[in-house]
Amino acid sequence: MNPINNSNRTNPAQTSEVTANSALGLKNEFLQMMVAQIKNQDPLNPLDGAEYVSQLAQFSMVEGIEGLRAGQAGQAEMLYTQQVLQSTALIGTTVLVPSTGIAAKQGEQPSGVIRLDSAADEVTLTVKDLNGKVINTQIWKYPESGDIAFEVPALDExxxxxxxEVRMGSQVLNGAPLLSREVEKISLPKTGSDIQLSIAGMGSVSLFSISEFGKTIS
Structure with missing residues (x-):
């Protein structure tokens, strides 16, 4: 697992503190100026207090908005940390990944499911090598909606x-199965991009592209 590099990550708590202090400093400066003007006002021409009250209300509103933003930034950071901690627990587990291809080891028997949103007349799974040679074909007649589990006979490396291929009447749809693969390691991005999972025989995929976790195909 790659170490987390915090050099480019900004601590939302520190940022919000600086912003809040800046707004608070402006408000205090305004109050000091207001007090000074009231002390030195012309008794025969007093200042309009309503204007000061209005400006104070605006400062308070700005402080409230900055506080809300700081809270949201803190929640986002907590959510990201939780995702990181949960994703590290996936190492060594089996997940279902939508994919049209893998790099198989010698003797490996890949398995997975074909997910149907509705019943079909016929579903065909075809496995080919990179030269286009058909290695294995499996056909299901009149399957209902749901998952069709499959396993491919042992492959060469x-x-x-x-x-x-899904046939429904005259309509033919092509798609990708969900392959059952093992998570080998986790890559944590330096910025706000998706957490990447290194999948056996597939390389890196986004955490959010996984269809199901802890899935074992029997």
């Missing part, structure tokens, strides 16, 4: 393409 190499890269393979998985193609799903």
């Amino acid at each position: 190499g890269s393979y393409v998985f193609d799903v």
